[in-house]
Amino acid sequence: MKNEKTFLLHITKFDTLTTLKQKIFPLSLNANSIKFICQGNFLLNNSILLSNRDFKELFSQLSRSITRVSFNSSRLFELKTIKIECALPYLPETVTEMDFSRSSLGLKKGQELANIFESLSDSIIKINLSLNNLGKKPSWELMTCFEALANKKCKSIKLCNNHLYLQKENLKSLFNIFSDSVESFDLSYNDFGRQNDGEELLAHLFSGLKPSVRKLKLSGNFIECWPRERLKILHRLPPTITTLDFSGSPAFYTLDIEQLCSFLSSIPKTVRRIKLQYNSLFEEKTIDERVKLFKALTPWCNLLDLHGDQEDDIASACVPMRQLAQLYQLPRELEDRILSYLFKTKKTSEATSLINAKFNTMTNFNSLEEQVSLFSLGPN
Incomplete structure (x- = not known):
């Protein structure tokens, strides 16, 4: 987010609703993003004074300037005495982006994840689910939570570093679940390119993408290292994809000119923008x-x-x-x-x-x- 001003809210085992309000006001008034930080050994025995009701009130009183809420690495979803999803509907309607990256969502059952996604407001258009080991879940559980997410109006979904290669032939049905509102997927660092059946994995993925998807990020999957014969799978990319993003892919640094040109020439002409930033x-x-x-x-x-x-x-x-x-x-x-x-x-x-x-x-x-x-x- 450009010009993002993030307020960091540290939650300790001694915090009450009153102390959290004191922390937030007035420091967060000029912030457009808030990140909840909750880490420590007290999480292991759930020794926290806050309740579901406290979080409901806290969320409802957040500044209307907040457009992004982050639970990145917060571990709040590991608490058994608190169900954050009960409070999520109380977030300001101005919030359009949720960051659940590295928040241990992969430890949840499929229906528990579905409940979290169903609790989100329809105003949410961007969601980050990276680094949650979602690909290691049984496919039926993943389908359950994706179906709940599909009922929302998300335009951008990040699923980086989730071991999605493990879903193999289920990739088609999984991505076909998402609604026509989704315009962008970030599938970086899911090890597609390192698998012997990498072409087959991409074929399943490409066939599952809806026509609404315009941008696809595949950084860090090492697809660019494939020989020309394997790269032919890129021709099966849906013609509706106009932007391919390979930014921040460490393998590009090692490619010689011939391999780089081989990779670029394999990208279909329907793609109008190729992002190779920070390579x-x-x-x-x-x-x-x-x-x-x-x-x-x-x-x-x-x-x-x-x-x-x-x-x-x-x-x-x-x-x-x-x-x-x-x-x-x-x-x-x-x-x-x-x-x-x-x-x-x-x-x-x-x-x-x-x-x-x-x-x-x-x-x-x-x-x-x-x-x-x-x-x-x-x-x-």
């Missing part, structure tokens, strides 16, 4: 290696989002210059020199204006040396 594609490479890689990515330059790491940002900023260079049909040697200069000096903001301003003058010179001199690029 360090251009980090720790020589200037010549960066130029070579950048030119290899040219066929996909209008689709790629490389922003993130410093060198990748520079490469992304070079795209308009590259397009102008091709439009003006600059000599290949000059184009390489310009790219080398930009990667070396990081003066990408000057690149497009430089070419536009000097193109007409540059055409009056025949030699590469004269052209390079005009651009003031210095020695190669």
